[in-house]
Amino acid sequence: MSEAPVVRFEVVEGIGVITVDYPPVNALGPGVSDGIVAAVDQGNADPAVQAMVLMGAGRSFIAGADIRRFGKPRPPSPRRSYDALDASGKPVVAAIHxxxxxxxxxxxxxCQYRIAVPSAKVGLPEVLIGILPGGGGTQRLPRLIGAKPALEMIVSGRHVPAEEAKALGILDALVAGKDLRSEAIAFAKGxxxxxxxxxxxxxxxxxxPGLFEAMRKSIARKARNQTAPYHCIAAVEAATTQEFAEGMATERRLFSELENAPEAKALRYAFFAEREIARIPFLPKDLALPEIRTAAVVxxxxMGGGIAMSFADHxxxxxxxxxxxxxxARGLQRIRxxxxxxxxxxxxxxxxMDERFPLIEPVETYEAIADCDVVIEAVFERLDVKQEVFxxxxxxxxxxxxxxxxxxxIDIDKIAGxxxxxxxxxxxxxxxxxxVMKLLEVVEGPRTAPAVLAATMKLGRAIGKISGYAGNCDGFVANRSRIYFTMEQNLMVEEGALPEQIDRVMVEFGYPMGPFAVNDMSGLDVSYLTRRRRLAEDPNYRMLPIPDRLVESGRKGQKTGAGWYRYEKGDRxxxxxxxxxxxxxxxxxxxGIEQRPFTDEEVLRxxxxxxxxxxxxxxxExxxxxxxxxxxMWLNGFGFPRYRGxxxxxxxxxxxxxxYNQIAAWHQRYGDRWRPSELLRQIAESGGQLKDAKSPRLR
Structure with missing residues (x-):
């Protein structure tokens, strides 16, 4: 039995209908582009066909390229679908949903015309994976809507709603009918x-004048250390100075410089990692999950207000x-x-805003939330307080x-107890x-039911978060992996590095803010209380006397006008x-700590x-x-530069x-906090890669 073609062609009332059917989102995977070329040729060769429609089956038009194919050898294609559509002797209407x-x-x-349903979205987001549009997007879009709006779309990579796309001139019409296929056929007849x-x-x-230089200046901070945004600008600039064929050659050259660059490889890795994190292989696939339609936040x-907004926003x-x-009352006003x-x-x-804000209902008794499907506790970070709430x-x-x-x-099991x-x-x-933050760390306690774990992962995705699994331990995964980062930034200050040097090094590496500036923003008293809790549990816990001294002298960060830095009133x-x-x-x-200068490389490492x-x-573990x-988690929780993967x-x-060699040396110099991981040792000795490491359950 032969497989169904990924592109179908049929003639309806003199209109050739080309349908891409490559689930789940009609990406330009193997055979799709060739199928479109063949269908366009078939329509042009058929005297009964007077015009054509290009559309997608299922839930999307064409969601983009198959990212898995980037960076890999691809067989040369004598004609790409873009070229065949552009050269068609009979008009083609793109019908977008x-x-x-x-x-x-x-x-x-x-295509020669474009129509869409009002819920559709269009965009050229290639910059987000370290490349630029390589199918003529940088040359056609500026010619169609003007250099400035095209430049903004391509450099930002944002998705543009259909109504805005119509106003910009990308779309020729919005169609409100329920049957896009019929509407497209009628438009094609017209x-x-x-x-x-x-x-x-x-x-x-x-x-x-000055458009492109102004754009380069405006992205300088955000695009630090990256090439793709600047190549996008160069490609659009070519669309204003070169004829189409020459501009296409420029686009191809710039694309080829980006496709296999470290930046693009890192961004593709991050793209797939954010999809892989949703999978928990050891959970049964047929779990009956509790239904969650209503929520409460205590x-x-x-934090509680932000969580409530996350629900209302979706x-x-x-x-x-x-x-x-x-x-x-203060919480509601803050949300407003x-x-x-x-x-x-x-x-x-x-x-x-008028739609979302009323979804948040203030209540003052526990009885008022009794029928909610899920409740999230977001009170003070103290075990006794949380146990009382639960x-x-x-x-x-x-x-x-x-x-x-x-x-x-805090230990989930102690709260659950x-x-x-x-x-x-x-x-x-x-x-x-x-x-605002995309990350949701879903923590499995020793007694958490598999269905509850799966339901929480699903809930996170439903409210626009990236849900990631974590086992129950002090700090879980994200914060625990960050603890020693935070420890070292403070110990280096004890040893002679200054906060402003450390912050500069990390900003130059690609972080949006340095760690000390972030500490000031979140409040130094938060980590101060955590250290006190850990000291009470472990008398040998290594305290941090400098930030402790800052807090005890009233320097708690931005909220008190002073922390690691000084702040003017009303200015951050x-x-x-x-x-x-x-x-x-x-x-x-x-x-009794002797201070010394630090190189930037030592700070970073x-x-x-x-x-x-x-x-x-x-x-x-x-x-x-x-x-x-x-x-x-580091990308979405701590601002690690995405273009580094x-x-x-x-x-x-x-x-x-x-x-491993460097950590082993620091272990000898600084003691047990630098004890090398056994897993790191194994990967080093085997010549493996750290990004491929998996837990014992998945090996």
Missing amino acids: GYALGGGLENALA IIGKPVRRISTMPPAKAE GAGT GFPVKLLDVSPDSL DNYAVSVKRGSLTQAQ AKLDAVMKPEAVLLTNTSA ATQRPQMVAGAHFFAPAN TPHVDPEVHRIIKEVAAEQ RLLFAGLNEACKIIE DKALRASDIDV GLMFWADSIGAQEI
Whole structure:
């Protein structure tokens, strides 16, 4: 029995209908481009066909290229689908639903007309995987809509809603009918006999003076160390100075320079890692999951409010509980203000705010949330406080409710022990600000039911998060792998490095902010309390006297106007403060620590190797499933530069053997905190790659 073709052609009332059917999203996988070429040729050769329609089956038009094929040898194609569509003697209408992204939009641009349903989205997001549109997108889009809007779309990689695409001139019409196929056939009939429009025959696009240099300057900070955004600008600039064929040659040359560059490889790796993290192979595939339609959040502070917004932003009704009326009122006002800021910035419409804010219902009693399907506790980070909350939840929540804690480090089982249903308890560790950060760490307690774990992973994805599995241990996966990074940044300060040097090194590496500036933003008192808790549990726990001294002297970060840096009122710009330098020298002298200068390379390696070594220990202890999961957590939880792939992927650019040797040397010099991971040793000796490491359960 032969397989169904990935591209079908049929004639309906004189219109040739070309349908791409390559599930799940009609990516330009093997045979798709050739199938489109063959269908266009068939339509042009058939006297009964007067015009054609290109559309997608299933849930999308053409969602883009098959990313798995980038960087690999591909057989040369005498004609690409873009070329065949552009050269068609009979007009072709692209009928778009779902997504027309990357190569999908480029195929649509090669057609003579484009229509779409109002819910469709279009875009050229290739820059997000380190390349540029390679099917004529950088040449056709500027000619069609102008250099400035095309440049913004291509350099940002954003998805453009159909209504905006129509206003820009990308689309010729929006069709509101339920049957896109019928609407497209009718539209195609209406263009029969009209002159065939080809974007490729349009003159070079016009650009206002200084447009491209202004764009280069505007992206300088965000695009630091990257090539793709600048090549995108160069390609669009070519569309304003070169004829179409010459511009296409420029696009191909720039694309070829990017496709196999380290930046593109890292970004492709990150793309696939973010999809792999959703898989928990040891969970049964036929699990009956608890249904989650309504939610509650306990705690109306900054974190609780952000979690509530995450639900409301995705259409979930959510009750926000705080037993203090004043705290509840402040929390609601904070949410309202956050939405208002988004409206002012233009990232949210007033209509969207008016739709989302009422989904958050303030309540003051536990009984008011008893019927919710899931409840997330987001109160103060103290075990006794959380146990008290869970005891109350256990008393009122319906038996099938999922009970989640937002703790960032506390033992899930100790929290679950406050209930009579520990199997319904799991961790749901959001990252601050919860309504912005994409990562959700889903923590399996020793008694968490598999269905609860799976339901929580699914819930995270439903509210727009990247859900990642973590085993139950102090700090779980993300924060635990970060603990020694944080430890080293403070110990290097004791030894003579200054906060501003460490921050500069990490920003130059690609972080949006340095770690000390981040500490000031989140509040130094948060980690101070965590250290106190760990000291109470372990008298040998290594405290950090310099940040402790800062907190105890009232320097808690931005909220007090001073932390590692000084802040002017109403301004979050960090200013180097000589008082901090004085405290550093004072504490180092008290501790008998001799200070010395640090090279930038030692700063970088001390920080990242510390996190990497602990990450290997987490994997070997079965608390994380894959090295790529840890990479995703660092990318989406800590601002690790995406174009470097992630901590473990980046480490492979140095090599496990070199890293192991350095850590072993530091172990001899600094003691047990640098004890090399056994997994790291094994990978180094075998010549393997760190990014491929897996937990014992997955080997």
